[in-house]
Each structure stands twice: as structure tokens, then as C-alpha cells.
Amino acid sequence: MQRGFAQAEFENRTRRAQKMMETAGLDALLLTTEADVRYFTGYLTRFWESPSRPWFLVVPNEGKPIAVIPSIGAALMGQTWIDDIRTWRAPDLADDGVSLLTDTLNAFANIGTPMGYESHLRMPLADWARVQAGLRPSVSDDAGIVARLRSVKSDIEIAKIEHACTIAGRAFARVPEIAAKGVPLSRVFRNFQRLCLEEGADWVPYLAGGAAQGGYGDVISPASDAALAQGDVLMLDTGLVWDGYFCDFDRNFSLGAPTPQTEAAYARLIDAVDAAADIARVGTTAAQLFHAMDSIVTGGAGGSEAGRLGHGLGMQLTEGLSLVPDDQTVLEEGMVITLEPGISVEGGKILVHEEDIVITGGAPRFLSPRAGREMVQV
Amino acid sequence: MQRGFAQAEFENRTRRAQKMMETAGLDALLLTTEADVRYFTGYLTRFWESPSRPWFLVVPNEGKPIAVIPSIGAALMGQTWIDDIRTWRAPDLADDGVSLLTDTLNAFANIGTPMGYESHLRMPLADWARVQAGLRPSVSDDAGIVARLRSVKSDIEIAKIEHACTIAGRAFARVPEIAAKGVPLSRVFRNFQRLCLEEGADWVPYLAGGAAQGGYGDVISPASDAALAQGDVLMLDTGLVWDGYFCDFDRNFSLGAPTPQTEAAYARLIDAVDAAADIARVGTTAAQLFHAMDSIVTGGAGGSEAGRLGHGLGMQLTEGLSLVPDDQTVLEEGMVITLEPGISVEGGKILVHEEDIVITGGAPRFLSPRAGREMVQV
Numbered sequence: 040m041q042r043g044f045a046q047a048e049f050e051n052r053t054r055r056a057q058k059m060m061e062t063a064g065l066d067a068l069l070l071t072t073e074a075d076v077r078y079f080t081g082y083l084t085r086f087w088e089s090p091s092r093p094w095f096l097v098v099p100n101e102g103k104p105i106a107v108i109p110s111i112g113a114a115l116m117g118q119t120w121i122d123d124i125r126t127w128r129a130p131d132l133a134d135d136g137v138s139l140l141t142d143t144l145n146a147f148a149n150i151g152t153p154m155g156y157e158s159h160l161r162m163p164l165a166d167w168a169r170v171q172a173g174l175r176p177s178v179s180d181d182a183g184i185v186a187r188l189r190s191v192k193s194d195i196e197i198a199k200i201e202h203a204c205t206i207a208g209r210a211f212a213r214v215p216e217i218a219a220k221g222v223p224l225s226r227v228f229r230n231f232q233r234l235c236l237e238e239g240a241d242w243v244p245y246l247a248g249g250a251a252q253g254g255y256g257d258v259i260s261p262a263s264d265a266a267l268a269q270g271d272v273l274m275l276d277t278g279l280v281w282d283g284y285f286c287d288f289d290r291n292f293s294l295g296a297p298t299p300q301t302e303a304a305y306a307r308l309i310d311a312v313d314a315a316a317d318i319a320r321v322g323t324t325a326a327q328l329f330h331a332m333d334s335i336v337t338g339g340a341g342g343s344e345a346g347r348l349g350h351g352l353g354m355q356l357t358e359g360l361s362l363v364p365d366d367q368t369v370l371e372e373g374m375v376i377t378l379e380p381g382i383s384v385e386g387g388k389i390l391v392h393e394e395d396i397v398i399t400g401g402a403p404r405f406l407s408p409r410a411g412r413e414m415v416q417v
Numbered sequence: 418m419q420r421g422f423a424q425a426e427f428e429n430r431t432r433r434a435q436k437m438m439e440t441a442g443l444d445a446l447l448l449t450t451e452a453d454v455r456y457f458t459g460y461l462t463r464f465w466e467s468p469s470r471p472w473f474l475v476v477p478n479e480g481k482p483i484a485v486i487p488s489i490g491a492a493l494m495g496q497t498w499i500d501d502i503r504t505w506r507a508p509d510l511a512d513d514g515v516s517l518l519t520d521t522l523n524a525f526a527n528i529g530t531p532m533g534y535e536s537h538l539r540m541p542l543a544d545w546a547r548v549q550a551g552l553r554p555s556v557s558d559d560a561g562i563v564a565r566l567r568s569v570k571s572d573i574e575i576a577k578i579e580h581a582c583t584i585a586g587r588a589f590a591r592v593p594e595i596a597a598k599g600v601p602l603s604r605v606f607r608n609f610q611r612l613c614l615e616e617g618a619d620w621v622p623y624l625a626g627g628a629a630q631g632g633y634g635d636v637i638s639p640a641s642d643a644a645l646a647q648g649d650v651l652m653l654d655t656g657l658v659w660d661g662y663f664c665d666f667d668r669n670f671s672l673g674a675p676t677p678q679t680e681a682a683y684a685r686l687i688d689a690v691d692a693a694a695d696i697a698r699v700g701t702t703a704a705q706l707f708h709a710m711d712s713i714v715t716g717g718a719g720g721s722e723a724g725r726l727g728h729g730l731g732m733q734l735t736e737g738l739s740l741v742p743d744d745q746t747v748l749e750e751g752m753v754i755t756l757e758p759g760i761s762v763e764g765g766k767i768l769v770h771e772e773d774i775v776i777t778g779g780a781p782r783f784l785s786p787r788a789g790r791e792m793v794q795v
Contacts, residue, residue: 042642086637088623088656089735090535091728110722114635129724132534132743154542156510157468164532165558180543225619232621233614236607241639242621243610245466257492259464261619264420278466344488346507350469357467365510 040202042282044081044195046120052079053104055188060100060151063182067147068098069140071161074354075153075185079104081119083283085242086112092129093162095140099147107140137166141173150174151181157358158186190351190359191373197397199284200353200375201406203240204395207279208408210234211290218273218417220294221266224250227273228262235279245278245356248289253301254388258289258345258381269295272390273417278356287352287377288393288407293414302414304384308392309412311335311380315349315362319376319396319403325366332362332380345391349379352395374398375406418580420660422459422573424498429571430457431482434562438478438529441560445525446476447518449539452732453531453563457482459497461661463620464490470507471540473518477525485518515544519551528552529559535736536564568729568737569751575775577662578731578753579784581618582773585657586786588612589668596651596795598672599644602628605651606640613657623656623734626667631679632766636667636723636759647673650768651795656734665730665755666771666785671792680792682762686770687790689713689758693727693740697756697774697781703744710740710758723769727757730773752776753784 056068056079070076073087076096087094095107106121109129116124127139144150152160160167171178192200210231217230227250232243248262249255250273258276267273276289291305311332318331332348333339341364342348351359353375360368360376370376379393392410396403434446434457448454451465454474465472473485484499487507494502505517522528530538538545549556570578588609595608605628610621626640627633628651636654645651654667669683689710696709710726711717719742720726729737731753738746738754748754757771770788774781 083639084637085623085625085639088733090537090733091735091739092724109724111635111637111724113722115638126722128720128722130534130739130741131724132739132741135534152542154546156508156513156541158541159468159537159539160542161537163534163536164530164538168532229614229617229619233611236611236614239607241603241607242624244622245463246620247463257489259462259489260493261461261463342506344491344504344506346470346487346489346509355466355468357469361469361508361510363508363510 040198048193048195049079049081049120052188053098056098056184057100059184059187063151063184065149065151065181066100067144067150068181068185069144069150069152069178070096070098070185072159074358077283077354078185078189080106080116080121082116084115093136093166095136097143105143107136107143135166137169141170144170145175148176150176150178151184152178153185154180155183155186186359189353191371192353192375193373196284196353197373197375199282200286200395203279203281203284203286204288204406204408206239206281207235207277207286207288209238211275214275214290214292215417218267218292220269223264223266225262225264227267231275231277235277239281240279241281243277243279246275248273248275250274251388253298253386254384254390256388258391267294272297272301274391276393283354285352285354285356286395286407287356288395289391290410291390291392291414292417294417296416297414300385304382304390305392305414306412307335308380308382308390309410312378312392312394315378316396316403319370319398321370321372321398321400323370325360325362325368326364328378329362329364332378336380336382343381343383345381348381349377351376370398372398372400418576426571426573427457427459427498430566431476433566434476435478437562437565441529441562443527443529443559444478445522445528446559446563447522447528447530447556448474448476448563450537452567452736455661456563456567456732458484458494458499460494462493471514471544473514475521483521485514485521513544515547519548522548523553526554528554528556529562530556531563532558533561533564564737567731569749570731570753570775571751574662574731575751575753577660578664578773581657581659581662581664582666582784582786584617584659585613585655585664585666587616589653592653592668592670593795596645596670598647601642601644603640603642605645609653609655613655617659618657619659621655621657624653626651626653628652629766631676631764632762632768634766636769645672650675650679652769654771661732663730663732663734664773664785665734666773667769668788669768669770669792670795672795674794675792678763682760682768683770683792684790685713686758686760686768687788690756690770690772693756694774694781697748697776699748699750699776699778701748703738703740703746704742706756707740707742710756714758714760721759721761723759726759727755729754748776750776750778
């Protein structure tokens with residue numbers, strides 16, 4: 040697998056954005072988050088983990104994007120296709136990019152910035168107020184342009200996500216090496232991340248899961264030091280990254296033979312994924328995928344406290360559409376989504392299964408190595 | 418090491434916040450970011466990796482904080498000391514917590530939210546506008562209350578940071594196992610993260626570094642597949658986490674014997690750390706620490722493109738003060754900071770060294786296992 044992208048990929052992304060900007064009456068986009076900046080530049084660094092410095096990208100209605108960034112990032116940004124790199128020595132407690140960004144934006148008349156679902160403005164509100172006070176152009180929502188663009192993946196993006204899925208699949212196949220009766224869940228978590236790295240992950244931004252008798256309490260808790268016990272279902276859900284692209288799927292393991300109830304509940308999760316995959320075609324809506332699974336896992340109750348039964352993924356662990364009753368997003372070729380049904384089991388517990396698929400011209404292709412109908416025993 | 422905190426820790430944090438709120442004329446704080454929410458609740462999950470759901474905490478001027486969160490987090494939040502947990506089934510595309518948050522905030526008159534340095538509002542701007550439209554109270558800056566509170570660590574927080582440092586120190590001691598001539602830097606990165614996990618890290622949110630002849634180009638790039646060569650200086654800079662607290666320091670390694678120039682430059686970095694540590698006392702300013710190091714690494718030029726020579730750390734990789742000429746923050750007992758001098762070397766390259774210290778009643782205590790004056794050879 041080749042890292043990075045040919046320059047044509049960024050040119051295409053920018054050109055498509057510019058076409059949508061024209062329709063929306065915008066002559067520049069202001070971007071502030073890691074994924075949005077990387078989408079148009081290829082600027083890949085884990086340095087965003089530090090909240091101390093804001094980073095800005097301005098996508099004009101013609102030509103290449105303009106980077107307005109801390110000088111510490113100039114060398115790395117200089118390796119991308121971006122030519123116009125404007126820097127200040129951050130952190131500057133008196134003017135942390137405010138005047139440089141304001142000057143850059145004042146060359147335009149109508150600016151859009153992501154304001155909708157899943158977005159946030161990654162800069163201090165006080166500095167944003169100062170920028171706005173010095174701006175001649177108006178600032179409005181980006182009309183969903185960036186989210187729409189990012190939701191449909193190119194073949195190369197899909198290949199990177201699939202590569203991440205393959206790595207995770209190999210790590211999941213090795214779980215019997217690290218999980219057994221008596222092993223603390225926290226050690227399983229630590230060792231599973233090690234397996235992901237050994238199998239080729241660049242890093243492992245996300246790991247959640249649980250283990251308890253016949254199911255688990257939720258899917259977002261960190262690991263406790265409790266030891267795995269006979270009859271536990273162990274679930275590991277990972278979002279590992281390869282070259283800036285995520286996989287996001289889970290696997291369930293039974294400590295010893297599962298009970299008939301556990302077997303039946305798990306099989307219904309697989310049935311739910313099958314039902315969604317059967318209709319996951321261009322033109323189907325996110326809501327239809329939700330109902331296909333919900334009818335199997337709740338009998339059509341309309342959902343659960345988890346809130347959704349899948350979502351888009353790509354440069355972020357979750358991005359784009361949500362499999363909920365209200366999401367009428369129509370599937371397009373190149374969308375990558377997770378199918379993530381959950382089911383209630385005895386004792387207020389749940390089981391959750393997740394696979395990653397890509398929408399194609401025909402049946403969806405599974406990017407995660409599809410799990411069988413029987414839970415793997417360890 | 419015990420995980421978590423006694424409830425008294427959260428009571429103290431809340432009480433101190435409430436005292437500062439009284440002085441500032443605020444009767445509630447609105448918090449939206451992972452670290453700020455966790456600081457007052459102990460709510461620890463990697464689920465924040467997903468941008469899909471906003472999370473809110475309201476700290477009133479008396480009593481416990483109020484959580485306004487997606488229902489998927491209710492079970493885990495229910496394990497903290499928080500009693501008042503208000504949930505909605507997120508994502509809700511029509512009302513993603515907007516009315517629940519608005520109703521909660523309308524019980525107050527003057528609300529503060531972090532708007533200053535290093536802060537951001539982690540929710541869509543469009544939803545924030547809807548909240549504001551429905552609010553009776555005014556919303557202003559939190560007067561720096563949360564940042565000030567978080568900048569001074571309790572003994573238990575310091576112990577957690579020190580534990581993270583100890584884990585990283587053991588991983589760095591094992592670098593000779595994984596670094597040698599001919600090994601691609603990307604494999605070193607992958608294996609170093611594995612070592613961090615083996616030595617006890619919960620996870621490894623941050624790893625950067627570089628390797629090239631006599632120095633490296635920057636300290637924020639991801640790893641290339643270039644093989645290590647004789648004469649390279651390999652630098653690894655990690656922020657690993659234990660129980661939600663970071664370490665952040667680096668180590669330099671020489672592939673074979675370093676040149677006299679490299680030796681001399683590296684020794685000056687150690688001298689710079691020593692000079693800063695010599696004056697890192699209660700009452701010293703961040704600016705004074707900067708100048709103590711800058712006079713050694715640049716001869717007093719006033720800084721470099723990296724922007725600073727150290728920073729606070731704790732629940733985030735970087736937080737609080739910056740070692741820059743303009744930061745007049747006065748050191749207090751319990752502040753944990755990094756000393757991170759960098760020096761220019763031949764060919765436009767740099768060397769950077771970093772240690773973590775805590776400010777005490779006397780001389781600072783090194784939390785990272787202090788490096789010697791001679792670079793370790795591999």
C-alpha cells in the first residue's frame with residue numbers, strides 16, 4: 040500500500056468544493072479541524088493532540104487552498120501541494136493568528152465555515168470574536184459542503200480504510216493469544232493495542248469494549264482490572280488508523296461455550312447486519328438501513344439508548360450519516376459506513392456487533408473481514 | 418497505583434471553582450471538552466474520539482455539577498459522583514441536546530464558558546446559536562477559572578503524571594531493542610508504541626519524532642519509511658496516558674558515535690534544562706524560564722520557529738502556561754511543566770530535548786527520569 044495521495048486527489052477535492060461553493064454563493068471556506076484541513080492538503084501529523092495552537096485553512100473559489108498556520112508546522116506543510124503558507128510564531132498570547140487570519144479572509148466577500156452536525160470551530164471563542172470584529176466579509180454556514188464531499192470516498196481512500204480493516208482483522212484473529220479466563224480486562228486492552236501495532240497499525244486512537252456474563256453494560260467504558268471469567272462475553276471495538284484513515288468495527292468472544300440465549304442473541308445481530316447489507320444499495324436511505332436492523336434487534340421499537348445502529352467513517356472514527364430514523368441521507372457509491380446493531384440481553388446488558396462496508400454500484404462490499412454466525416470461543 | 422480519585426478530589430475542585438465563580442460574578446460554568454468535563458466528574462472514556470455527539474457539563478454556584486449528555490453515556494456517568502444526569506438520545510438531527518441544554522442553563526443568570534487560550538467550544542456553531550437564542554442568562558468568558566484550576570495539580574494528579582513518566586522512561590530505556598541501522602523509522606514508531614503498552618501505558622495518544630544526520634527537520638512529522646543510518650540522531654517524543662494523565666518528554670539517540678558538534682549541541686540542551694530547573698521555583702515566571710533556556714540555546718535571540726521552550730501538561734498533552742517571552746504566569750507549587758529547549762544545528766536541522774518537572778516548595782522535582790549529558794548510542 041502506497042502512503043499519501045497523488046496531487047490530483049487534492050486538486051479534485053478542491054475543484055469539487057469550488058463548484059459547490061459557486062452554487063452556494065460562497066467565495067471561500069474557513070476550516071479549522073484536523074480532518075477538514077487534512078482533506079484539502081494531506082497535512083498529516085499527530086500534533087493536533089496539543090490544544091495550544093489553532094490551525095486554519097482557507098479554500099478560495101479558485102486556485103489552491105491557503106494555509107494560515109503556526110510556524111512550527113511550516114516545514115511539514117511545505118511538503119504538501121500547498122504553496123501559500125502564511126505563518127506566525129505560535130503561541131502568541133497577544134495575537135495568536137487573529138490578525139493573520141483576518142487579513143487572509145478579508146480578500147473575500149462571502150465566507151462559509153462548517154457549522155452543522157459533527158462540526159466545531161477549533162479556536163478560542165474570544166479569538167473568533169476578534170476575527171469577526173475585523174472582518175469585512177460575512178461568515179455563514181458552509182452549506183454542508185465539506186461534510187458532503189468527505190462522505191463519498193475515492194477509490195484510494197477506500198483502499199486505505201480497507202487496509203486499516205485488514206490490519207484490525209488480523210489483530211482480532213489473534214485475540215485467543217491474549218484473552219483467557221483470569222486475565223484482567225485492562226491487560227487484554229493493552230495487549231490488543233499491541234497486536235494492532237504488530238499487525239501494521241500506525242496508531243490506535245480508539246479502543247473500547249467490555250466483558251461480563253452474557254453481555255456488557257455499555258460500549259464506551261475504559262477497561263477495568265476485573266478478570267475474565269467463564270461465561271463472559273468479551274467485546275473489543277477498535278478504531279485503528281493507517282495513513283490517516285480509520286477502521287471501526289468490533290468482535291465478540293465467548294469465554295467458554297456461550298449459553299443458548301447468548302448464541303441466539305448474537306445470531307440476531309448477524310441477521311441484522313445481513314438484512315441491512317441486503318438493501319445497502321445506491322438510493323437506499325440511512326433511515327431504511329436503520330429500520331432493517333431495528334426490526335430484527337428490537338422488533339421495530341424505533342431504537343435504543345445507544346442512539347444509532349451505524350454511521351459513516353473515514354478520516355474520523357465516525358463521520359457523516361447516522362443510522363437513525365430521522366436521517367434521510369441517500370446512499371451513494373463510495374460511501375463507507377458501519378452497520379452496528381445492538382441487542383438487549385438479560386440483566387440490562389447488551390451485545391453489539393459491527394462491520395464496515397462500502398456502497399458500490401451493486402451489492403455492498405465488506406471492508407471488515409465478515410464475522411460468522413457463531414461467536415468465537417476463547 | 419490506584420486508579421481514579423476519591424470523591425473529595427472532585428468536591429474540592431468544584432468548591433474552588435465555585436469560590437472563583439463568586440468572585441467573577443458567575444453563577445454557572447458551561448463546559449464542553451473532554452478534559453474540562455472529566456476534571457469535574459472523573460468521566461473517563463475514549464469515546465470522545467467520535468465527533469458525532471456533544472457533551473455538556475454545567476457547574477452551578479452551589480451543589481454538584483449537572484451532566485447534560487447523550488444517553489449512551491448515562492451508565493458510565495452514573496458511576497461517577499454526579500447525581501443529576503440529563504440525557505437525550507443522540508444523535509438527534511432535529512435537536513441534538515439544544516433544548517435540554519437551554520433549559521438547564523436557563524436556571525441561571527450569568528454563565529461563563531472557557532473562551533480564552535487553548536479553549537474551544539465543542540459543539541456545532543449552528544447549535545450554539547440556537548442555544549443562545551433561547552437563553553435568558555448572559556454568556557461570557559469563564560474568566561480563566563477552569564484553566565487556572567487545572568494548572569495546579571493535586572498530589573494524586575502529580576502521582577499519576579509521574580507514573581506515566583515512569584512508564585515512558587522504561588520504554589525509552591528499551592529503545593536499543595528496536596532501533597538500529599537499517600530499521601525503517603516507521604517500524605521504530607510502531608515498536609516504540611508497543612513498548613509503551615508493554616510497560617503499562619493505557620494508550621499512546623501522541624508520538625512524534627524524527628531521524629536524520631546530526632538532527633532532524635521538525636518535531637511534529639509522522640514517521641517515514643526511511644531506514645536509520647549511521648550518524649543519524651533519532652528522536653522520539655511521546656505523550657502516553659495512564660488513568661487519563663499524560664507524560665510528555667522526548668529522548669535522543671545517536672546511531673553510532675555522535676560527532677563532536679552533535680555532542681556539543683546536545684550538551685547545551687542539557688545545560689539549558691539545568692539552567693531552567695535552577696530557577697524553577699514558586700514565584701518565578703514562565704518568561705524567566707524561557708529566557709534562562711533561550712540564552713543558552715540561541716544566545717538570547719528571543720526564541721525560534723517552534724514558538725516555545727516548554728509548557729504545562731496534565732490531563733492534556735499540553736495545557737496552561739507556555740515558556741515564551743510574553744507569558745508572565747507565576748509558578749505555583751503543584752504546577753507540572755515541561756522544559757523543552759531546542760537548538761539549531763548544521764543543515765537547517767534541530768535537536769530538541771524535553772523533561773517534565775513539578776514545582777514544589779523548594780527545588781523542582783523531575784518527574785521524567787532525567788537524561789544524562791551524553792546522548793545514548795544505539
